Amino acid sequence: MMKFYLRLIVLLIFLSACSNxxxxxxxxxxPPESFTFELVDRSTGENLFASGIFxxxxxxxxxxxxxLPREFTFIDEDxxxxxxxxxxxxxTEVVNLAVSVSGQVVFNFYVDAERLSGNCCSYTRFNEVSVDNADFEYDSSTGIYTIFVQPQ
Incomplete structure (x- = not known):
């Protein structure tokens, strides 16, 4: 009978630890960080959407x-x-995004993202992020990639 109670106590301790x-x-x-891009004329520095070129x-x-197409948003206010x-x-994914305007690829954007969990929360670690096939500047204070384009 003593063994029964001992096993019952051990089982209850185990179950309470599992349910805690x-x-x-x-x-x-x-959420993962978003990526923001401004497309500007290489010569003038003018935004190509604001100027009406794009x-x-x-x-x-x-x-x-x-x-497959990827979702994006275009902000055009103020x-x-x-x-x-x-x-x-x-x-967790690897993407190589081709960003095009009027059928012309303006730049490629490569991301190796890993979704992780820790300290009770999920988060994303970006193992690699790169902009290819375009000159660009990244402003870490605003998080904006400025892509320099030579309009056709």
Whole structure:
């Protein structure tokens, strides 16, 4: 009978330890970072959408690894014309995005993203991020990639 009670106590301790969720009272939502781009004339530095050379309805963002389009947003308020790609990094993935305007590829954007969990929250680690086939500057204070384009 003593063995029975001892086993019951061990089982109850084990079950209570398994049901103790230390993260149940933690609120956290850690979306992946979005990527923001401004396309400017290489010669003048003028935004190509604000100047009317490019039209935002002509933008396409396609993952060249699987030929699927990727979601993006175009911000055009208060004379700010920016392309924002927010759909990368929700899962562990590698993307090579071709960003085109009017069918012409303006630049490629490569991201190796890894979705991780720790301290009761999920988050994204970007193992590699690169802009290819275009000259650019990255402003770490604003998070904006300025892409220099020679308009046709």
């Amino acid at each position: 969720n230390t993260c149940k009272d933690v609120d956290c939502f850690s 039209n935002s309805s002509d933008i396409a963002v396609v993952n060249s690894l699987d030929a 004379e700010i014309d920016l392309l924002v790609i927010y759909s990368v990094g929700w899962d």
